[in-house]
Amino acid sequence: MNAVTTANATQNAKKEIRENGFSVIEGIYDDSEIQQLLSAIENVDTSGETFRKSANLFAIRQFLKEIPETLPLIFTDKLKHIIKEICGESCFVVKSIFFDKPGESNWFVAYHQDLTISVAKRIETENFGPWTVKQGQFAVQPPLDILEDIFTIRIHLDEANENNGALKVIEKSHSKGIYRPETIDWQKExxxxCNVPKGGIMLMKPLLLHSSGRTTNNARRRVIHIEFSNKKLPGNLQWSEKTVIPC
Incomplete structure (x- = not known):
């Protein structure tokens, strides 16, 4: 994808995200770039508490902190252009996770919104709550305006389709505030x-209702999930993974 094509795709994506809550852009990484990323991931020590391993899922929380050598591999000129156009000059990383869903996985995720942010420590703050802790990481539900500001990029290191757990989304649900899955009106929604080819990215708003199904074709699905914001948290609250996008 050349510079002109990337610019056009980004403008289309910006409109789709605003209207529908998500967009897919193909051809952001080539096979060589993906292999470099996978090599960096495969060589890491997985004994820490941010690593989750099971028959159905392998995940690395605080991914960019755990494997900082992936930063220049992820933040190519193409991706930095997309981030700048969609989120602005001042945005930064606030969360990063790597997911590996093996071919034999029966992992299923029901419809939900991403309603929490990761913070460095628990500090009781007005309008922030409830709190949770996963693998030593504090998470809290912030006010709606903070959630509305965040956007997510999912980098697909394998093809994702309806047969191996590609995300399913409820179009436009990101604009309806907190939307409880049990209240979905399937007559209206x-x-x-969201099929995404290998090397493509999916951009989405965390308030978009989304789910993923079980794998039925024994095809692996590896995804790097990165969230961005440009908001400073109130008081002494600090983003736990705040990372400046490399120049």
Whole structure:
């Protein structure tokens, strides 16, 4: 994808995210770039508490902190252009996770919104709550304006389709505030499967209702999930993974 094509795709994505809550852009990483990323991931020590291993899922929380050598591999000129256009000059990373869903996985995730942020420590703050802790990481639900500001990029290191757990989303649900899955009106809402080719990215708003199904074709699905914001948290609250995007 050349510079002109990337610019056009980014403008289309910006409009789709605003209207529908998500967009897919193909061809951001080539096979060589993906292999470099996978090599860096495969060589890491997985004994720490930020690593989760099971038959159905392998995950690395605080991914960019755990494997900082992936930063220049992820933040290519193409991706930095997309981030700048969609989030602005001042945005930074606030969360990063690597997911590996093996081919034999039966992992299923029901419809939900991403309603929490990761913070460095628990500090009781007005309008922030409830709190949770996962693998030593504090998470809290912030006020709606902070959630509305965040956007997510999912980098696909394998093809994702309806047969190996590609995300399903409820179009436009990101604009409806806190939307409880049990209240979904299937007579009115539109479900879309977000197929993403290897090397492509999916951009989405965390308030978009989304789910993923079980793998039925024994195809692996590896994804790097990165969230961005440009908001400073109130008081002494600090983003736990705040990372400046490399120049």
């Amino acid at each position: 539109k479900e879309i499967t």
